[in-house]
Amino acid sequence: xxxxNPIGVFDSGIGGISIWKELxxxxxxxNTIYLADSKNAPYGDRSKQEIIDLCVKNTELLLKKNCKxxxxxxxxxxxxxxxxxxxxxxxxxxxxxxAIKPAALQTKSNAIGIxxxxxxxxxxxxxxxxxxxxxxxxxxxxxxxxxVPLIESDKIxxxxxxxxxxxxxxxxxxKKIDYLVLGCSHYPFLIPQIKxxxxxxxxxxxxxxxxxxxxKAILLKNNLLNTCTTTSAxxxxxxxxxxxxxxxxxxxxxxxxxxxxxx
Numbered sequence: 001x002x003x004x005n006p007i008g009v010f011d012s013g014i015g016g017i018s019i020w021k022e023l024x025x026x027x028x029x030x031n032t033i034y035l036a037d038s039k040n041a042p043y044g045d046r047s048k049q050e051i052i053d054l055c056v057k058n059t060e061l062l063l064k065k066n067c068k069x070x071x072x073x074x075x076x077x078x079x080x081x082x083x084x085x086x087x088x089x090x091x092x093x094x095x096x097x098x099a100i101k102p103a104a105l106q107t108k109s110n111a112i113g114i115x116x117x118x119x120x121x122x123x124x125x126x127x128x129x130x131x132x133x134x135x136x137x138x139x140x141x142x143x144x145x146x147x148v149p150l151i152e153s154d155k156i157x158x159x160x161x162x163x164x165x166x167x168x169x170x171x172x173x174x175k176k177i178d179y180l181v182l183g184c185s186h187y188p189f190l191i192p193q194i195k196x197x198x199x200x201x202x203x204x205x206x207x208x209x210x211x212x213x214x215x216k217a218i219l220l221k222n223n224l225l226n227t228c229t230t231t232s233a234x235x236x237x238x239x240x241x242x243x244x245x246x247x248x249x250x251x252x253x254x255x256x257x258x259x260x261x262x263x
Contacts, residue, residue, distance in 0.1 A: 001068045001091075003226050006031040006233070007215065008067030010058040013041035013152050014238070014245050015186025016073030019096060019208050021252050023071065024234065026212035027219075029226045031233045033065050035263065038240035042148040043076040044117025044184070051119065055081040059089060061263050068224050071215055072096065073185050075116060075207075079123035092222060094215045097125060098183035099205045104133040106203075107179050111138040113172035116183025118143045126183075140172045144184060151186045154244040161193060169197050182206040189248070237261035 007030050009020050014036050024032065035058050037043075043051050055077050062070055071094045072078045072085070078095035085093050098120065103112045112134070120126050121141050130139065147168075150161050172180065180202055182188060188206045195204070219225040234256040238245045246258050 001222075001224060002066075003068070003224050004031065004228055005066045005068040006033045006235075008033050008035075008062030008065065008070040009073050010035040010037060010055075010062065010070070010077075011073040011185055012043035012054070012077065013038040013148065013186065014248060015148065015151065015184060015189070017245070017248050017252070018185050018188040018206065019071060019073035019211050020236075022208035022212035023215060024232070024253065026209075027216055029229060029232060031226070032235070033062060033067060034234070034236040035061065036236065036238040036240075036245055037263075038152055038238050038245075041152055042117060043074060044119035044143075044148070046119065048080045051077060051080040052084050055085060056088075057263065059085060063089070063091065067091065069094065069215065069219060071211065073211070075183050075185060076119035076123075079120050079125040092218050094211060094218060096185060096207045096211050097129060098181045099207050099210065100129055100181055101133045103179035103181050103203075103205055104137055107137060109176045109178040110136065111140065111175050111177045112179040112181060113140045113142065113169070113175075113177040114181045114183055115142050115144050115168060115187060117148070118145070120183050138175055140175050140177060142168045142172065144168060144187065147190070148184070148186050151189055152240075152244060154247060156189055157193065161190070165190065165193055165197055169194065173198060178202055180204045231255065233257075235259070237263070239263050
């Protein structure tokens with residue numbers, strides 16, 4: 001594997017851009033390829049086998065593009081498919097799962113909220129992690145049904161989004177949570193809207209920075225860190241309308257190239 005080969009990233013749509021943003025911030029010399037599988041979003045409503053099949057499809061496309069490491073920038077895909085991917089392919093995989101541990105360790109009110117997809121909240125990995133760290137803590141889990149389609153449709157700041165978030169978050173506020181864990185890579189784009197509802201007293205946690213740091217650590221461990229300081233190349237592909245993807249990426253990187261790709 002050549003160190004200048006790109007980092008591959010995939011998600012069930014545009015949500016993983018929140019992870020990709022952290023990757024290019026923490027690893028400025030790295031080249032990247034991002035796949036937004038928006039055609040099949042959200043993964044959270046699908047069966048475990050369907051999720052694995054979609055992850056295999058994405059992985060094989062990224063391997064054809066010579067990616068040296070693959071970041072599964074999707075909570076649902078990680079919790080349902082990453083063990084299979086690691087057992088099947090030689091390339092290193094970095095996963096993403098809800099940051100339950102820091103919330104559980106730092107809560108003062110002994111109540112935390114978790115907003116995630118059905119596929120994440122019902123997975124074995126989520127349950128084992130939650131059980132390990134949340135003994136004696138009230139955990140309010142909410143399936144963010146409807147959030148991903150609104151984000152994919154560029155309706156982040158819409159009235160519909162505001163109403164849906166209020167419906168999901170008010171039960172958590174009633175239980176006096178002081179930490180809110182975002183268990184889907186799409187959800188960090190909603191942080192400004194969430195803060196308007198929950199106020200500044202509730203700490204919102206997502207996994208983007210932790211994923212970027214872990215990716216760097218694994219690249220170093222495998223001698224795959226790109227030390228070349230020439231301008232990095234970033235290629236982002238979507239198999240659906242690229243309007244929302246373009247809108248999000250233009251505020252992060254001016255040099256990134258975005259295109260439709262049928263995969």
